[in-house]
Amino acid sequence: MIAHVERHYTQRIGWLRAAVLGANDGIVSTASLVVGVAAAESARAGILLAGVAGLVAGAMSMAAGEYVSVSSQADTERADLERERRELEMSPERELAELERIYVDRGLDPELALRVAEQLTARGALAAHARDELGLSAMHAARPVQAALASAGTFAVGAALPLVVAAIVPTGNIIGAVSVSSLLFLAFLGSLAARAGGAGRLRGALRVTFWGALAMALTALVGRAVGTVV
Numbered sequence: 001m002i003a004h005v006e007r008h009y010t011q012r013i014g015w016l017r018a019a020v021l022g023a024n025d026g027i028v029s030t031a032s033l034v035v036g037v038a039a040a041e042s043a044r045a046g047i048l049l050a051g052v053a054g055l056v057a058g059a060m061s062m063a064a065g066e067y068v069s070v071s072s073q074a075d076t077e078r079a080d081l082e083r084e085r086r087e088l089e090m091s092p093e094r095e096l097a098e099l100e101r102i103y104v105d106r107g108l109d110p111e112l113a114l115r116v117a118e119q120l121t122a123r124g125a126l127a128a129h130a131r132d133e134l135g136l137s138a139m140h141a142a143r144p145v146q147a148a149l150a151s152a153g154t155f156a157v158g159a160a161l162p163l164v165v166a167a168i169v170p171t172g173n174i175i176g177a178v179s180v181s182s183l184l185f186l187a188f189l190g191s192l193a194a195r196a197g198g199a200g201r202l203r204g205a206l207r208v209t210f211w212g213a214l215a216m217a218l219t220a221l222v223g224r225a226v227g228t229v230v
């Protein structure tokens, strides 16, 4: 028998979406920072210093935010599993009936549902309830450290792009070069994420470039205004 392998969007969208969102954040926040500081007519050293500080601060805040949110998700999952384990210990018959009901609701005949519930319970009651009652699976288990590192890493990679551009172009061209190159990076990432998610590439690209352009324009305005006052 030839195994039929299917790759569904949901299987690959999870980590890709997180990676693209992290990189988008890095590009938008650091490019805006660089453009804003450059609009205040700072020297290249000041612009790069602000950019690097923004990269580190942004990566750390992404990591902290992701770690805290995924940890609390992990806490909730652990508490749910612990309660399920206790219920299985205290009232196994009621839990078996609950599992049977879940399978009947999914369309199985009551007789077959009971047999499936009995067999899966025999193979591992907690695993069966975790998967079919709580919707928890090992594949999607919350991993706070991995999530924090991935989030900080993708932010840092995104943030490095406008910084590299700001470091190599003539000082007078920093605003233009960083704006245009960052919008191109954003358009590419936006279309990549859209394609991976099975959505329209153009719409994906336009959506993220619009917000990126708006963020850079606003910070350039603020930078120019503050630059003339300070």
Ligand SMILES: [Zn+2]
Pocket: 084, 087, 095, 098, 129, 133
């Ligand atoms: Zn249960």
